[in-house]
Structure formats: C-alpha cells, structure tokens
Amino acid sequence: MKQNTSYFSHRNHSLSGTGALQVMHGASDGVVVIDEHNRIVFFNAAAEKLWGYSQPEVIGHNVSMLLPAGMRDEHDAFVDRNRRTGINTIIGTSREIRFENRAGDYVAGELALSMITLQPDGRKYYLATIKGMPEESHRRNLQALQNTVFRALSTDMTVHDIADLICRETETFVPDTVAVLMLVEKGHRLRILSGASFPRRYAAALENITLSDSDIATLAHDPAQAGTMVWKSYSSLGRSLGLHHCRASAIISPEGTVKGIFALFSRNPRQGTDGPDRIVNGCLPFCGVVIEQHEARQHIARLASYDPLTGFLNRSAVQGVLEKLVGQPGDNQFAVLLLNIDRFRDINEALGHANGDLFLQALAARMRALSPVGYILSRSSADEFIIVLPDTQHDTAVAFAANMLQGLTQPVEINDNYIVPSFSVGISMFPDMGPDSESLIGLAETAMRRVKKDARGTYRIATPVLQGTARDRLLPGVPLRETLDRGLLHLRYQPQVMARSGQLYGVEALARWHHPHLGDIFPARFMAVAEDTGQIDTIGIWALEKACRQIVAWDHDAIHVPTVAVSLSAGLLRKRQLPEMIVRMLETYQLAPQRLTVEMTENVAMDENGDTMAALRAIRTLGVGLSMDDFCTGFSSLSRLARLPLSEIRIDHSFITDLEHNANAQALTTAVVGMGNMLGMTVISAGVETEAQKTLLEQLHCDVMQGLLFSHPLTATELGQWVQDRRISKTEI
Secondary structure, three states: HHHHHHHHHOOOOHHHHOHHHHHHHHHOOOOEEEEEEEEEEEEOOHHHHHHHHOHHHHOEHHHHHHHHHHHHHHHHHHHHHHHHHOOOOOOOEEEEEEEEEEOOOEEEEEEEEEEEOOOOOOEEEEEEEEEEOOHHHHHHHHHHHHHHHHHHHHOOOOOHHHHHHHHHHHHHOOOEEEEEEEEEOOOEEEEEEEEOOOOOHHHHHHHEEEEEEEEEEHHHHHHHHHHHHHHHHHHHHHOOOOOOEEEEEEOOOOOOHHHHEEEEEEEOOOOOOOOOHHHHHHHHHHHHHHHHHHHHHHHHHHOOOOOOOOOOEHHHHHHHHHHHHHOOOOOOOOOEEEEEEEEEEHHHHHHHHHHHHHHHHHHHHHHHHHHOOOEEEEEOOOOOOEEEOOOHHHHHHHHHHHHHHHOOOOOOOOOOOEOOOEEEEEEEEEOOOOOOOHHHHHHHHHHHHHHHHHHHOEEEEHHHHHHHHHHHHHOHHHHHHHHHHOOEEEEEEEEEEEEOOOOOEEEEEEEEEEEEOOOOHHHHHHHHHHOOOOOOOHHHHHHHHHHHHHHHHHHOOOOOOOEEEEEOOHHHHHHHOHHHHHHHHHHHHHHOOOHHEEHHHHHHOOEEEEHHHHHHHHHHHHHHHHEEEOOOOOOOHHHHHHHOOEEEEEHHHHHHHOOOHHHHHHHHHHHHHHHHHHHHEEEOOOOOOOHHHHHHHHHOOOOOOOOOOOOEEEEEEHHHHHHHHHHHHHHHH
C-alpha cells in the first residue's frame, strides 16, 4: 500500500501539484487516471464505490483489472495503438459500458474518456470518468425489451420465438448467464418454453420435476422460492455443467395462479448481489403475458377442433376423421350416426340456456359411457351429435343405435327438473352409401329428418331412395369444391351510394359461380349447398381475402372504394379465431380496418351463442364495420338489437319493392331509419330500382342506397370504370 502511494507521488508530481487530483477525488462520478504504461495512477472515492476496491488496492496495477473479463486481453494493445498512431476513436466519446465489480455484479455506467499531456516531457495520461447508472440502465433495458415483446406478440411470431427473444436479451443484460422460461403445466409439471443456451441435461432434469400442491402454495405466497425448487436439488449437476448460481421467480397470474418460472443461471463462480434479481423480477410481467398468449393460442387451437361444452370433436374435425377413414386402403367399413335432440329449443326456452347446457353435458356424458373405446364422438351443432363407428357393419350399427337410444332416453335431472330426452337418429354406411365425408353426413342427416317427420325418437338407415334425394340436393357440392380449389368462384361488386351527396359509400361483394357444365348457379342454391357440405366457411374466408386484395388493386389504380362489405356465415362468425384472421389480412394488405365491413343475416345477429357475440364485439373493436343484412325479415328483438355492436343495418329489398304504393312499407322504413339514426348506425336501403323509390328514401332521410337504379353488380374492372365515369360526369357538371 505504501509502495503504491509513493509510486503515485513520485511519478505524477507534476499532475498532483496542480491540485487537480484533490478536486477530482471528491467528484460525484468515478474518475480513473492511467499513465503511459496503462497503470492506474488515480482512483477517486466515487470509483472506489463503483468497483468496490479501495485506492491502495488498485494504484500501480494495470487498468485491465477494472474491465469486463472479455476485454482485458486486448485492452493494452487498443490503447497503445491510439497513443502510437494518434488516430482517435475513443477520446471525447461517451458510451454505456458494463463491468464487473468486486462483488461479482455487473454494473452499468456511462464512460467518457479524455487525454492529458503534461509538460515538459509530454507524458500522456488517460482520464476516464464513469457515471454509474445501474438502475437507469436496468429500467431502460427492460422497457426496451418489453416494447419489443409486445410488438412481437402482435405479429405472426410463434410464442416459442418470443420466449427465445426474452431469454437472449436477458442474457445480454447480465453477462455469463443463461436464461430459462418454464411453464407450469396441468398436473404441476414443469416444461421449458425457452432456453436455447441451457444445457440439455439440466433441461431434462427440470422437465422431470412435478411440483406438489405444497410447492405451488409456497410459490404463490413467495415467488422467490422458485430458485430453491429449480436449483437446490440439482446444484451438483449444474456445477458439473458450468453453472454456479440461480436467480428465479415464479410467474403469478392476476388471479393468483402459478403459471411458470423465469430463471437466470450464472456461470460466474462469484455470488454477486441483487442485480440479477432485479432483472428477473423486471422480466416477470411480460413473461406472464407471453405465457397467457401461449395458453390463448393453445385454447384457440383446441376450439378449432373441439366443442368447448362437451369436449367432443366439432363438425369440421369429425369430417377430417371421416376423410381419413374413407382414404384407408382395403375393405374398410364404418357407420355414421347423426343424433338430433327433439324439441331442444323448447327445453332451452323452458329452463334457460344455462340449464340447457347442463342438459347437453349430461347427454354427452351418457354418450361417452355408452360408446366403446375407439368410437369417435362429435357435437356438430347446438342440438346435434355425430358418432362414427369404425370397422362396423350394418347389424352392429343398428344394435348400437338401439342401445344408445335406450340409454339416452332415460330421465335426466337438471336442478330438480326431470327431462325425458328424445332423439331422432339417421344412419349412413360406408362404402354403400357415400364416397366422401360430406355425402355420409348428408345422407345420415336426410335419414334423421325423415325420422323427425315420420316418428320421432327412433332411427332410420339411409335407403337408396333417400340417397337419390340427397344426391339431387348435393349435386353441385363436388363441383363447388373443385371450383374453390381451382379459383373459379368470382366476386361482383354492387355500388352503395350516399343519398345526400351521391358519392360512393362503398360496395357489397357478391359471390358468383358459372359452371361449365351446370351453367349459371344462383347464389341462393350454391350457398345452400355450401352450407350443407361444410364449405360455406371456406367461401367466407376466400371472399374476405379476395376483397382485401381487390381494395389494394383499386388503390393502386387511383380508384377509391371506401369500404367493401363481405357476407359471412353463422358458422364462421362463431369461430373465435375469426377476429385474429381478419387482423392478419388487414396487416398483410396494409389496410385500415374501416375499409372492410362484415355482413351477417338478421338470424345470425339474433343468435344467443356466446362465441358469436364475442366475435362480433372483437370485430367492431378492431374498427371493422359490422352490418346486419336483410333487416326486418327475421324475428328481431329491439332490446337485443340495441346491444349489438352494429355500425349499419340494411333494409331488405322486399320492403323497397312496394315502397311507392304501400303505406305500411313506408311506415316501417321510416321507423327503421329513425331507429338506426338514434342508435348511431348507417341505414342502407337495398333493391332501389326507380327514381320514385330514390326520392321517397331521400325524404325519409335514408343514409345510403343500393340497387339497379345505380348499377347492377360489376366486375372489379367494370366498377373501376363506373367510378371514373361518375367522377368525370361530376367534373363536367
């Protein structure tokens, strides 16, 4: 210690004599001065606090002892090159650095360098000023990472990739560490969501951990105990793999559930202080969001295949199962049973939907108990079930149907109400009665409907007569599927004109199909076929995609179409993933949400299904328009209408046809327009064909009109020309 002090006094008398060092010793920022041999000649009190070394411990030593381990070997050569060449790359600059203090913590600071030349010998000294800012650095880094994570969550990045991003960035905040994000799955088993740098042997050990109920309770009360659970029993293994310490915390949901564990394992033998703990705790909120997103996507994936009420496969999933069975080689035989609950609507209305759900769950439990292992159960609609019997012949299918009906028709108790269920069952057989899944389900449905007509509560097997009837009804089904696959379905666009200004309000997209052999097939027919054969959702998604692509094409050609309305089916509007699908389309084509409007029928809007209402609200929250088509043709409830998140309603053309001569039609139209205006909705009148109708609607203050008076449905090119012609005519006027 004395030797270092005398060294300093002897070698630097000219510098110390100025009194500058005494001034710098009390500076609030750390100050370090090195001589021409890179030896520390000055180390003030603030520097002592930053590094944890006292002045006597560093004076006379090479400055590399204060640097991060990765920089020490090259530091002398770097500074010497600056002295020798005079090329300045560091003097007068400032930058953020991280260095390791005596306790083993990585400390962030802002470094500024300057050079002093002393006369008469021209000796050069380097002076470093370090402003410690560990808390500010942690806050800024965590804020930047949080923003990055939230942006990533709104993209198509997988949850695993986002978790990898969190771990990689965290490892840069605390060097020589490995970050791991773990899920606590059902049954309290640990599973690693991300840990690309984590040793595989240790990862395998962690994934063998099943936390006890006591462990979960402990973590919920004290999240920091996670470090003990993922390190204490495996510390020997960890040290053999180069890991020495672990900082970890449980991730707790707002409801108090333990969702996961975020851990930071250190390769540095020194323990350090609480810096890594602050980093781990700072990462917990967005780690929790990532886990929630992971669970939500898993839930959505499950909803895509399973009915949430009964846990059975949904209709689209069971169709996939049937297609696989149809495609199996060899002499494959199986049966399809379609079971429809008789008068289920009466049960819902009498007992309420909550008790109706309990009734369905009780029936589903019975079906599961009565079905042998290997039978496939599906709930295909609100009151309809499908059971697939693999490797089954005619007699076995009939015996099973009879046994199932006997078991299902026993009384069911729901909240002190005893209900005697009744089912109508249709049966189809493969390969005798159907070449594909659509035909098999369609034939079973036809047989079931015949049961409902003739004698409820029993079963019927599809016969050749029923098969012929179904074939006639489903004739366009296969060509329609081929048309979709080959991209031969087209959209036409009918303009919607604002009543007051005559400007284009938007267009309605209408599907059109001309088949080379079947000729023109009216939408009413092929849409019904699409509904029956399960293709209606595909058409809706295709129409949305096509409309978005066409808007972009019009914009490119300087043809402004404010919005395109696309009609979607009830089934598609029940899919919870629909809003996310719309978001992806808008992002893909870089469209504002208001450029798209989703249309639904009045019956869909009146649907009490919770999934439908959730989808409608999510669509409006996006900013996409929501329109009720064919208004006044169904059984609307005004109180329900007021609760729907609609942006517009369309008066059905049947009311406009007789508007000039029918006082009732005029009164109804007046009421609808007034109600729409009071609810903040745009009112569109469809089917406007005469000037007299147009004049009446203007007098009734209708917002928008659509019909043959303005234009028939047009191709995209024709609509562009229509817009340009109206633009030219208005300019001439």
